[in-house]
Amino acid sequence: MRLKSIFTNSFGILFSRVTGLGRDVLMASALGASMWSDMFFVAFKLPNLFRRIFAEGAFTQAFMPSFVASKHKGVFATAIFLRFLLFLMAFSLLITFFPEPITKLLALGWGRELIAKTSPLTAINFWYLDLIFIVTFLATLLQYKNHFATTAMSTALLNISMIAALYIYMKEDPKTVAYALSFAVLIGGGLQVAAHLLTLNKLNLHRILVGGWKYRKSKDVEEEKKHFQSLFLPGILGNSTPQISAFIDTLLATFLMTGSVSYLFYANRVFQLPLAIIAIATATVLFPSVSKALKNKNETEAYKNLNQAFWLLSFLLGAAMVGGILLAEPIVWLLFERGKFTSVQTLETVSVLQMYMVGLLPFGLAKLFSLFLYASHRHLKAAKIAVYSLVTSVTFSLILMHPLGASGLALAGSIGGWVLFILTVKEVGTDKFMEIIRSKRSLYLLIGMILFSLLLYAINQMLLGYIR
Template sequence: MFKSIFSNSFGILISRVTGLGRDIMMTSALGASVWSDVFLMAFKFPNLFRRIFAEGSFTQSFMPSYIASNQKSVFAVAIFIRFMAFIVALSFLVTIFPGFFTKLLAWDWGKELIAQTAPLTAINFWYLDLIFIVTFLGTLLQHKEHFFTTAFSTVWLNIAMIVALILFTNSDPATIVYALSFSILIGGLLQVATHLYAIRKQGLMKILIGGWKYRRTKDVKAEEKKFSSLFFPSVLGNSTAQIASFIDTSLASFLAAGSVSYLFYANRIFQLPFAIIALAITTALFPKIAKAIKNDNHTLAYENLHKSFWLLSALLGLSVLGGMLLAEPIIWLLFERGAFDIEDTRNTADVLMMYMVGLIPFGLAKLFSMYLYAMHKHLMAAKIAVISLVVNVIFSVILMQSMGAAGLALAGSIGGAVQMILTVREVGWKLFFDLLKSRYSLYFVAGTAAFGAAFYALNDFLIHLIR
């Protein structure tokens, strides 16, 4: 298991580091300005649907169904055709009516801003079609416990955007955001090509070819129906985090200029440890737990969960301390240059600290949610996610009044805490407390105190140095 986690984490690390490089260049070119808000808003739509339909819901529903299928080739291709047809149709709809869909994202924006953003929304949305192909192929690779290709593939997106920023660095902001939008599609094509190569190397091409060659049977249709019964609750469960992000972005449009960008840049830092640690561990863990539960081997499932729990908690705890106590130096180092000034650094650091409050709750919620999905409890996971969304929205509206963009980030962390508590309750408090009884709990407390003191002293030194 640790080999799978390491390969997944390493791939995500490379991807996120190049992503940070891309964001650093983008902040230098656009700053926290109207044009950065326009581009990020246009890119928000495909990201929203990508995370709802492609990455989260699809993988968590498809994997257990695929493991249980008696005709894997036919089942896989039948599901691919159904989803691809829907996504292509949706992309055409967005292309025909881009202004309408853009207005759904930023209802407080005026006609001029909507008109500037709409063409970019139409271009960016086609990335969803490409990334669904990547997600489908990546799920087949995960079943073979091959994680690196999918984790690494986002590097191609980042490289494409970096090249666009280099080529158009001296252009006007409008040209830069159009170049970035087209580079996203180029990056998506490179991701698809990478996955097709990995599929061929892993000997999985015969699954795809076989699925196209043979007709569906009654058994496969029954499996499709079972998949649908899992998928739609999974859509609801996975969409709540993205809907919350969608709502936060829309609420930020009511705040001071640059608020959308503060949320984006702070969330990029937050997502680095979350992806490298939480997503990497849970992604590697999911097929193992799903297979163990299918074989009625709950002891093996618990052993994998125990190892993952403490590895996740220790690494996320360290990240929380570093992210909160070193927030301003981190933002200064990564982003304060060009059009991004000291005020932007301080505002983004405030948002980052509020995001980091929820890092451990979000990570543990993700871990235990995987356990629910592996047990086919998709509907219960969806109910929990909806409750956390409602809590998130209520606190967003309340806290943004006094805290601005930072209040929106804190509301998200509160929602994450609620989701963690309810998910753990459903999995079982006894199992959770059994995990806490481990000897690792003492190491966790001692390590937290030691690293907390060290990071506090380092922050004090760096603040005096840079200011």
């Protein structure tokens, strides 16, 4: 297992997520959990959804196996890049001229006046989708050569751009802040593209694209493109359950009280921190190695990586899950309660965060086990599992949203995460899973979780005494 690459990737993601939390702290202070914060989060929701889908491995896990197997990698990569980019640019132009229909789809519970105010923000933010696709495509080429640092660190450029906008316009009216944030999103996306292009050139990987363009008419890659197309949509769906679930939660939250969209956003940001720096960082590093091992029929090496990564994730994600549940109030108080973010909004966000944290361990481990489905080209099976998980999540969201509010939506997502994990393990092989957990490490994990929980409970009681 590539521990050095995992820690490098984790550090980069941690830096990006820390700057992201800094951004959210300033945003909470500037906008609180208000109408304008809800409007910006809705406008940013669709491009942010695709950012998470693309950047957190969904595109890579669909593209990488086909790229590894391709006989004409440059031509194949160039063909896929141009096809996607042209489609996204055309779609973005359509949204620019007709933003209200897509905004209405993002916020079904809102009235006409609020939709009209949000639509211009949607049109601006949507162009980030084009930029993040370019970033993700270039990142996949870098990952093929086992370079992860640039991609892991680059999200910080988006956050820094938004922080700068907040710093400059913090004291302006909420409308001005929301528009400044939207334009900062595009500037941050442009900086991410530039960082990847510089690294691509430094590693001489630009030759792949230059060669692909030069020889595009002399190499026949039609079969390879068809194979990729057969994997792409199932791959995207199969690897995007948490993001799609959170997207639907935002839509449903527009039917709840004002601020519900913001509670979900702030709590999900905290939830995504351990998920990204532990599970996503590990899966991103392991995927190229697992793909190459299975392609070379070296299953022993592939499952050795799985065993080692499983215990690493179990201990780290288990600790983060317990910590997130028991220390939710001090965490939210420390990060967000200032300016226009009140103590009442803190308690609402705490409840949502605790419900999200219930699903941290299953979502992280499902990410790990799903590598074997994508590396062995079982994208359709992964997609079916994701649909079962998503249906479960949406069903429970509709059941729980009115009695529990935004917390019910978060809990429903966690229930869907457990379904995703169980079904993914079953497909990869229950026997493989049982072989892994038949270890003294299982006992160590259980004892460690109990002792850690008692310690954190005592710490939480002390912190609550100080806060209150």
